[in-house]
Amino acid sequence: MPPLHYNTIAQIAHSLKVGETTSVEVTQAVLDRIKAVDDQVQAFLSLDAVDAIAQAQASDERRAQGSTFGPLDGIPIAIKDTLAVKDQPLRCASKMLESYTSPFDATCIRQLRDAGAVIFGRLNMDEFAMGSSTENSAYQTTSNPWDLGSIPGGSSGGSAAAMAAGEAIATLGTDTGGSIRQPAALCGVVGMKPTYGLISRYGLVAFASSLDQVGPFTRCVEDAALLMEAMLGKDVLDSTSIRPQGDTHYVQALQKKKGPWKLGVPREFFGKGIDPEVKANIEKAIEWYRSQGCAIIDISLPHSDLAVPVYYIVATAEASSNLARFDGVRYGHRSAAADDAVSLFTKSRGEGFGEEVKRRIILGTYVLSSGYYDAYYLRAQKVRTLIRNDFENAFEQVDAILTPTSPTPAFKRGERSDDPLSMYLSDIYTISVNLAGLPAISVPSGFTKAGLPIGLQVIAPAFGEADMFAVAHAFEQAHDYYQQTPKL
Amino acid sequence: MSEKPHIDIDYVADLARIKLSDKEKSTLSAQLADILGHFEKLSAVDVDGIEPMAHTQNIHNVWRPGDAPGATLKAQTLIEMAPEQRDNQVVVPKVVE
Numbered sequence: 001m002p003p004l005h006y007n008t009i010a011q012i013a014h015s016l017k018v019g020e021t022t023s024v025e026v027t028q029a030v031l032d033r034i035k036a037v038d039d040q041v042q043a044f045l046s047l048d049a050v051d052a053i054a055q056a057q058a059s060d061e062r063r064a065q066g067s068t069f070g071p072l073d074g075i076p077i078a079i080k081d082t083l084a085v086k087d088q089p090l091r092c093a094s095k096m097l098e099s100y101t102s103p104f105d106a107t108c109i110r111q112l113r114d115a116g117a118v119i120f121g122r123l124n125m126d127e128f129a130m131g132s133s134t135e136n137s138a139y140q141t142t143s144n145p146w147d148l149g150s151i152p153g154g155s156s157g158g159s160a161a162a163m164a165a166g167e168a169i170a171t172l173g174t175d176t177g178g179s180i181r182q183p184a185a186l187c188g189v190v191g192m193k194p195t196y197g198l199i200s201r202y203g204l205v206a207f208a209s210s211l212d213q214v215g216p217f218t219r220c221v222e223d224a225a226l227l228m229e230a231m232l233g234k235d236v237l238d239s240t241s242i243r244p245q246g247d248t249h250y251v252q253a254l255q256k257k258k259g260p261w262k263l264g265v266p267r268e269f270f271g272k273g274i275d276p277e278v279k280a281n282i283e284k285a286i287e288w289y290r291s292q293g294c295a296i297i298d299i300s301l302p303h304s305d306l307a308v309p310v311y312y313i314v315a316t317a318e319a320s321s322n323l324a325r326f327d328g329v330r331y332g333h334r335s336a337a338a339d340d341a342v343s344l345f346t347k348s349r350g351e352g353f354g355e356e357v358k359r360r361i362i363l364g365t366y367v368l369s370s371g372y373y374d375a376y377y378l379r380a381q382k383v384r385t386l387i388r389n390d391f392e393n394a395f396e397q398v399d400a401i402l403t404p405t406s407p408t409p410a411f412k413r414g415e416r417s418d419d420p421l422s423m424y425l426s427d428i429y430t431i432s433v434n435l436a437g438l439p440a441i442s443v444p445s446g447f448t449k450a451g452l453p454i455g456l457q458v459i460a461p462a463f464g465e466a467d468m469f470a471v472a473h474a475f476e477q478a479h480d481y482y483q484q485t486p487k488l
Numbered sequence: 489m490s491e492k493p494h495i496d497i498d499y500v501a502d503l504a505r506i507k508l509s510d511k512e513k514s515t516l517s518a519q520l521a522d523i524l525g526h527f528e529k530l531s532a533v534d535v536d537g538i539e540p541m542a543h544t545q546n547i548h549n550v551w552r553p554g555d556a557p558g559a560t561l562k563a564q565t566l567i568e569m570a571p572e573q574r575d576n577q578v579v580v581p582k583v584v585e
Contacts, residue, residue, distance in 0.1 A: 308526070309530050330569065330570050332571075339581060346506060358516070362495075369503060376527065381540030421523055
């Protein structure tokens with residue numbers, strides 16, 4: 001057995017059930033671990049240990065009285081700083097929200113509370129989820145637990161690093177263009193983005209509303225399936241959430257669905273820009289599926305190279321609109337130097353937002369502005385249709401698609417921070433999935449010679465989560481990559 | 489979209505209601521020209537007859553049932569979040585001369 005803080009949800013749920021441990025013991029083990037390693041990792045922006053222990057005690061009392069809420073009852077789950085947790089800070093790693101405290105719970109948080117989870121901690125991220133390295137946080141730089149000089153990926157870098165370092169049993173993140181899957185790959189953990197609309201966005205600070213989704217980081221695929229079952233569903237507070245379709249018994253599906261599957265490999269994802277070690281690793285994973293009797297089918301997603309420009313037009317346009325709410329009037333940072341209403345807006349925003357956020361708001365404003373709307377925004381929306389059509393065509397032939405999650409392993413801190421375009425290309429394999437609204441998961445698939453984790457991405461059709469989990473689970477359980485932990 | 493894109497940074501910053509320093513303006517102008525250059529490949533795509541996609545689920549409009557009274561956050565809780573408040577109101581600089 002690994003130490004308690006590196007257990008899976010399923011292992012802890014079993015230990016709790018048979019009385020080998022308590023939620024207080026598990027929560028304390030996680031808190032102790034944070035105390036021991038977070039000076040190095042810097043995953044947490046803040047932590048309310050007293051509140052966490054109180055929730056754990058309540059869980060243990062329920063259990064003692066013979067009424068537990070199920071497998072998540074008593075499991076400590078840490079939260080990205082972009083999801084609202086009542087009475088806890090919600091800063092989106094931005095100076096703009098430095099003193100903001102959330103007055104309510106996000107829907108996904110309420111659902112996890114209803115399942116008995118211990119909700120704790122605020123995890124570092126790129127400011128307003130804009131970035132691929134977590135270096136855009138206004139507060140601190142998170143390290144990759146596998147190499148403290150490297151970035152953990154982003155924007156949910158704190159959520160991924162905390163998992164790799166054993167600082168939580170599971171974490172939540174958000175994924176707009178790869179912000180769960182890319183850091184999961186770079187930190188050697190499981191990270192999953194659901195079909196658009198499957199989880200309510202109520203209480204998630206909006207970045208790009210047509211792309212944003214909440215999702216779990218876990219040690220194994222089964223844990224991700226468990227969390228997804230607890231969080232999915234139509235929510236009256238989010239009109240873009242949808243009633244789930246298809247098989248939503250994800251945990252059962254891991255046992256029932258054993259393949260063999262028809263798996264597509266898009267040739268566009270193995271061309272220029274991919275690190276040779278990543279390429280070899282993913283090809284080996286594909287060979288493993290072939291050896292299990294799966295049909296490996298060469299497919300084409302011909303508009304893949306347009307996904308980055310489409311994404312950075314659509315996402316920044318939506319962001320420029322969504323972030324207009326931060327005006328220094330009702331909440332958030334207010335400039336002390338303002339002397340009229342307009343300078344209150346311009347100075348508060350100029351002072352409160354960091355560099356990348358300003359860059360994206362300016363870009364988004366530009367592509368929506370008169371004279372450029374048709375050439376950029378409208379055209380990007382049309383190409384987005386073509387990108388979705390590519391996937392629809394591919395899924396007529398295959399059950400799921402296999403790709404690398406990230407073209408490279410974790411890079412060194414500072415390596416790309418002065419070159420936004422090279423940073424944007426870190427998401428080249430993940431963003432088309434958001435544009436098309438599909439579910440995808442990253443599972444650990446091995447390590448580079450230097451010991452950095454690599455992730456395999458499994459993409460499924462909309463509402464195809466059950467198959468996606470089953471395909472990923474089969475590979476995971478046949479290898480021990482997911483059980484490896486970094487030396488800290 | 490064929491010429492080298494140029495952003496009138498003062499105009500766009502004003503539209504976005506963000507005050508930028510001179511240094512930020514020059515850095516951003518150069519970076520955005522690079523990024524927009526990368527967007528140029530979109531202009532070569534044939535999009536004749538292709539519908540624009542705003543959303544993945546094809547949701548066009550959502551009507552909701554009439555509001556039923558229920559628990560809400562207290563007005564005071566929300567007003568207390570404002571950087572400056574007085575007499576249960578948010579204080580802002582003078583808007584109308």
